[in-house]
Amino acid sequence: MLQIIFYVSAHAIYNIYFHPLAKFPGPKLAVISNIFYARTVVSGNSVKTMKALHEKYGDVVRWSPDELSFSSAAAWKDIYLPQKSREIFLKDPKFYVIDDELRAKQIANILDPEEHERARKVLSHAFSPKALLEQEDIVLKYANMLMIAIQEESRKGPINFIDYYNWVTFDVLGELAFSEAFGSVRNRKTDSWIATILQAIKFGAYDSAIFRLSPRVWKIMPYFIPSKITTEALNHVNQSKAKILARMEKGDLERRDFCSYLFEKKEELGLTDWNLAGYANVLIMAGSETSAALLSALTYYLCKTPEVYQRLKVEVRGRFETADEITSQRATFPYLTAVIQEALRIFPPSPIAPPRITPKDGGIVAGVFVPGGTTVGVHMWSVTHNPNNFKDPYAFRPERWLDPNCTDNLSASQPFLIGPRACMGQNMAWMELRILIAKLVFLFDFELADNDLDWDRDCACFRLWQRPDLWTKVTMREDL
Numbered sequence: 001m002l003q004i005i006f007y008v009s010a011h012a013i014y015n016i017y018f019h020p021l022a023k024f025p026g027p028k029l030a031v032i033s034n035i036f037y038a039r040t041v042v043s044g045n046s047v048k049t050m051k052a053l054h055e056k057y058g059d060v061v062r063w064s065p066d067e068l069s070f071s072s073a074a075a076w077k078d079i080y081l082p083q084k085s086r087e088i089f090l091k092d093p094k095f096y097v098i099d100d101e102l103r104a105k106q107i108a109n110i111l112d113p114e115e116h117e118r119a120r121k122v123l124s125h126a127f128s129p130k131a132l133l134e135q136e137d138i139v140l141k142y143a144n145m146l147m148i149a150i151q152e153e154s155r156k157g158p159i160n161f162i163d164y165y166n167w168v169t170f171d172v173l174g175e176l177a178f179s180e181a182f183g184s185v186r187n188r189k190t191d192s193w194i195a196t197i198l199q200a201i202k203f204g205a206y207d208s209a210i211f212r213l214s215p216r217v218w219k220i221m222p223y224f225i226p227s228k229i230t231t232e233a234l235n236h237v238n239q240s241k242a243k244i245l246a247r248m249e250k251g252d253l254e255r256r257d258f259c260s261y262l263f264e265k266k267e268e269l270g271l272t273d274w275n276l277a278g279y280a281n282v283l284i285m286a287g288s289e290t291s292a293a294l295l296s297a298l299t300y301y302l303c304k305t306p307e308v309y310q311r312l313k314v315e316v317r318g319r320f321e322t323a324d325e326i327t328s329q330r331a332t333f334p335y336l337t338a339v340i341q342e343a344l345r346i347f348p349p350s351p352i353a354p355p356r357i358t359p360k361d362g363g364i365v366a367g368v369f370v371p372g373g374t375t376v377g378v379h380m381w382s383v384t385h386n387p388n389n390f391k392d393p394y395a396f397r398p399e400r401w402l403d404p405n406c407t408d409n410l411s412a413s414q415p416f417l418i419g420p421r422a423c424m425g426q427n428m429a430w431m432e433l434r435i436l437i438a439k440l441v442f443l444f445d446f447e448l449a450d451n452d453l454d455w456d457r458d459c460a461c462f463r464l465w466q467r468p469d470l471w472t473k474v475t476m477r478e479d480l
């Protein structure tokens, strides 16, 4: 017993006073053990905890023995953009975990830059401007179906926009990735896989927490996390496998989907069926949940900021005679763009700090030297809610993106990340968001049905968001 007490005390003293990161400020519990990190990421409250830490300790915080979080805009380029003068900061394998049971290797968790570049090149065809043009027809088809669903269902009473946004973004992705939608918009019902995915999101948070506490325990981690979460994560993996196998059986299709590109280069990239299931898994998650989260937040902030909502209505309704005229190329006017930029700032769909490891000789981040082997990241929520970067950061103010005299540091908001690991689907996301928002604002008036809803308070973060219900009274415009 005495030995344990001695070991723990010596470890704590080393971490506080002699560790290479000793000069960086942070809560004592975070500095001496990973318990603080683990508790934070599974609490659902990490966004607020990290923001509070940055308010207390400044733009750099040591929030686990080996990890620093940054909230300054200058850190973006230093961490995520490779520079000729030094080695790349690689993705952190403690966070982007790979194994043979639950976490197949796929584009987003590949660590080796050359292997990643090869995979990204193959997938990039699916995100080219030409492909985007073809994809727009699919987005328009589901957007139009969604508008009809909203029109009909809202006659019966308030609707929960969370469902509607999940339906449309998952259906679009299902069709683009596997040439098969989930049928949610058509059936006006959340597909069981979508429900699984929404639950499985929590698994990622437990994954990082337990891995940090002990990689050995992590190997038997299903015993340490709520069984419902493990079950949903397993279901998600099994359904990803089934989806990819079903798509394989269909062979070549007239319209190329994401799978077409992957299947063509399967041998060249050395992809097993397990890897392909990983791709299915990540593309669905990355491409739908993020856009659905953004649409939900944007709807909330429009309802809560009548002057913004009014100006957007005037702009959208003044430009089109009918909703059918709305396409992504025509919905590019500055105010709509600014509203989306502001929503991405105030509610970044991926609000955490994507972790990277400093190379063995360390590196300079935002003007400070960080020793080698340290995990570093820009905390997305803290950097966009830092008053040094944005005046009144909690105010939904699209005008900041249009005012040439605005003193905000707009480049502090990088919701899609920058550099070689930035989001591959950002143009697709913009296309989808422009179409859906323009059509919604053109056709409907909406107001919150639940006046007690407080978006900041009621959203939880487990790597990605868990959103509260968004019950909304929707009425079709009378003058159409």
Ligand code: HEM
Pocket: 107, 108, 109, 120, 283, 284, 286, 287, 288, 290, 291, 294, 348, 349, 350, 354, 415, 416, 417, 420, 421, 422, 423, 424, 425, 426, 428, 429
């Ligand atoms: C508003 C919508 C979206 C946001 C804010 C967003 C944000 C991000 C972020 C922050 C990353 C980097 C994650 C990391 O390094 O851990 C990422 C990666 C990625 N995103 Fe998105 N995303 C969005 C929509 C999409 C869509 C529609 C797709 C299409 C399927 C997509 C596909 C991807 C892929 C494939 C990666 C991995 C890129 C790589 O590692 O090379 N995303 N996204």
